[in-house]
Amino acid sequence: MKVFIRYMVSVRCKMIVQAIFDKIGLTCEVIDLGEVDVQGIISAGQLEQLRTGLLEAGLELIDDKKGVLIEKVKNVIVELVHYTDELPKMKNSDYISSKLQYDYTYLANLFSEAEGTTIEKYIIAHKIERAKELLRYDELNLTQISYKLNYSSVAHLSNQFKKVTGITPSYYRQLKHQGRTALENV
Incomplete structure (x- = not known):
């Protein structure tokens, strides 16, 4: 099961998320920026504990598809700019579109509508x-x-x-x- 988390932008965030999941008794298979693969099913009680633990850490669960996609755009940009030794020699729009397998125009419009700024300004x-x-x-x-x-x-x-x-x-x-x-x- 995948869980999507907003504001998860660093290795430190990954460590915090891992600790929250461990405390609740959930096993994480993979933790990426903004996304966690959880082993098994999350009960309603665990989901509420997870939501509370993440909020206390300044993070939050994302429930809607558009919110997940916007967070994925942000995470691709953070990884690209902050965690890549050398930026690829291609247009940002092509890079983001290829990473997320969505049309860039769709992503750009969705991002601008939700964030109040363009992807390029971000x-x-x-x-x-x-x-x-x-x-x-x-x-x-x-x-x-x-x-x-x-x-x-x-x-x-x-x-x-x-x-x-x-x-x-x-x-x-x-x-x-x-x-x-x-x-x-x-």
Whole structure:
């Protein structure tokens, strides 16, 4: 049985979800971002315990098909931007469509309607958060970061970064104390 969970965007979330399922006595076969394969059937009591445990952890069960699909779009983007060493050299729309086996126009319209923003703006927000992370690590220069995040140039990254944050990447790097936004809040 599959269970779908909103706001599950990191390895830490996976660990929290595993602990919640263990506490309830449910066996997880596979835990992915936003999705858990559970062994067997979940009783009504266990489902309520699961719902409560997830809410206490800042997560929630997704009950409707559209909500599940929107969460899958988000998780594909999070995996793509934050957990892939190098972004694929293909259009984001093609990548998302191929991963989810849905027409991109359908996904884009559904996402915009539910989230109040476009998929592309959501991707940009995550790419800027990833750029902030890489800038804080101070291991890569701007050229390497722009290449890693699949920008056409350093200027393109810099322009988007300034548009989103109000400051340049170079200035951000100097502000070592500047905080990042949690992935579930992007």
